[in-house]
Amino acid sequence: MLRRRRSVAAATVVFVAAAVVRAALAYGPASVGQPADWPITTALLLPALLLGWLVAVRAPASPIGPALALTATVPALVFAIEDWGTSARTSSPWPLASVVDKVSVGAWPWLFLGFVTLVLLFPDGLLPGRHWRWIWVAMPVSAALVNFVVSREDAARTETTPARAVLIVIALAAFLATLLASASSLVVRYRRGDQLTRQRLRWLMAAAVAVPILLGLSWLAIALGAPGTLAYTWFLIAMLVLVPGAITVAILRHDLFDIDRLLGATVSWLVTTLISAGVFAAVVTTAGGFFPDRVGVTTAAFVTALLLLPVYHWIHRTVGRLVDPDRTVALARIRDFVRRVRDGEAEPEQIEAVLRSALDDPGLRVLLHRPGSELEPPAGAIPLQTGDSVVGALVLGTTSARRVRRAREAVVEARLPIEVSRLQLELREALAEVRTSRARLMDEVTAERQRLERDLHDGAQQRLIAIGMRLRSVQYQLEPGVPAYRELDEVVETLEDTVAELRRIAHGVRPSRLDDGLAVALRQLVADSTLPVDLVVPELDVGESAATTVYFTVGEAIANALKHSRATRISISVGLTDQVLRAVVRDDGVGGAREGFGLTSLRDRVASVGGEFTVDSPPGSGTSITVEIPCAS
């Protein structure tokens, strides 16, 4: 750890020394170069050094810090040597200036030493493999070789011999090969790399893309009449500020902002611009042969404008796939899912699973706002919005700024299924609420009916019978022949009828037969039928509401069959399977039963206990009525 900081400190010392030497050369008696040169070049070099310190402090284990410092220090040394050499051509040359001048002529390859080191070590501080050590060794060797042959050639001041020309070519080729090999290490890393590595590399790519752009801009500036040094400055800015900057961000804050999109957008913009310019130029050239200038230019602009948008979209997609395949794939999957939801091929509730796999985050959760309850998303959750109301939150299992950004994009894409599933949730909750309240209501009704039935039986009926008995007592005190005797007899008979009537009413309120169980009650029910009935019913233990409902439904179905169907036989089967009480009443009558009032009230009765009621009555082939009631026993 400390070794890294020490090497950064050493590089800083060298840098400061070189800066002092250059300052002395610039503002001392030698007055090398322009007065503004020293501050400009120092300002250009300083960021890389500072970034080196930053990385060394924040990521002390990484050799990237020293490599950044090296990126600043080596150019500082090279510039110092160049200035030193330049002093030979001034009025007050420094000692050994002419020798140093010779050396400095070929010193430029050393400028790349820091970069090659950076590129080879970036982003994890390890070489991509053992063999890459040779590249790293080859760099200073080839730089020294180039420096040697170029300086010697410069010193010879004679015609270049073929042998030396070959040597120069070999040296330069070796140096170039080393550079290319280092650059290729990035490609190797990208192909092998995990998500983090790739993302860090994209930062470097973004900076690298900036280099040609800035170069192009400087050419443009030169074409517009800017001084030639400007081009060099732009290039230096890219090499010495942007690339180290990008590398620092990649190491410390690789998810600073959506580098993938930035890179994708930049690259596609650049490529589109180039293609447009090419199209424009081509059209101007070809049309210029046939038309006067202005027509050619107009045509070119028109054609370019026509091509611009489709070309841009296509390039954008392609670049997106190349630069950031994960994001493209994730969004494409979500879009595909939304399309399937729209086509009814997928359930909107699957959105959570889809987001989990698309965003590669198994811990991801979609929280939906329930009506009537406060949604309290955990800190850092992404709000889900529809219009301007928050309908839920997305909680990520693993968070990073990048993941959050990606999730935000995904949420926008998945707005439809999220909203639909929230609505469905709301609907389900409302339905559940209705069901429970209906069940509560039915339980209350059932209890009320039981009370009423009990009151009828144990209250009114008993009392009437007691009165009847007293009347009988009175009656027997009379002579059997007197009119009062007969009258009392009639009164008691009326009372008997009244009691029977009350019993029927009580039965309608709640069939007390059900006290013996549904099977017994049903047997008694079909015993009253004037048509033959085949009844299959095992001894069942089901709840009061379900039993009452089935009892009445079967009774009503039998009554209907007797009244309308002209049937000759009725068959009834009742059973309990998988906690569903199922009763089927079939007749062999004329069918064609219509939803009359009777059936509708039955349907409501069955629905009130959460059951289903179906009537199947094709004309000419009998009627079958099915009741299915869930019984949580």
Add this chain to the structure above:
Amino acid sequence: MRIVIGEDSALFREGLSRLLTENGHDVIGTANSADELVDVVRAVDPDLTIIDVRMPPTMTDDGARAAVILRAESPARPILMLSQHIETRHVVGLVGTGGFGYLLKDRVLRVGDFLDAMRRVVDGGSALDPAIVAALVTPTRIDDPVAALSAREREVLALVAEGRSNSAIAAQLVLAERTVESHMRSIFQKLRIDEAPDTHRRVLAVLTQLRQ
């Protein structure tokens, strides 16, 4: 005869006691809950116990349970159950035994019939309400032999179950006694019951068969 009444409604209890007393019986004990009834019957050992099916403590079928307990203690003890409506759950086991009756409460108002029924029960016969018999002789499955009975045969069977003789049945249904006899033969054949001379035992056999 000496009678104990188990009935929670004071009004009904008093009315019944008075009727029975006026007709020359002794009501030697009353109880208005099932537990009390069992104690009273044990204490006084009546000739007949009249029990309401619904009684405290739970007001469901405590009377029937008390009947089962009393019968278990003394199998020949005559019991006449009364009910506001037909429930057979707990007395099914008793229906097929002698000295047992089960009537709807309103039958009390037909004093003569009621006294007859009491007499039959005390003599070890049975007195079952037609409505209750109908509930008991309802076919339960397709292959239930009862399903094979004609409507008329069921009527006859129900009257037999009420403890009536062939001649009484013939009078009731306005049939010749021979016809009733042939119905009976047919019934026993269909129910696969060997004929035996004692009508009562036959009935019990029938009812027992039905309840299996």
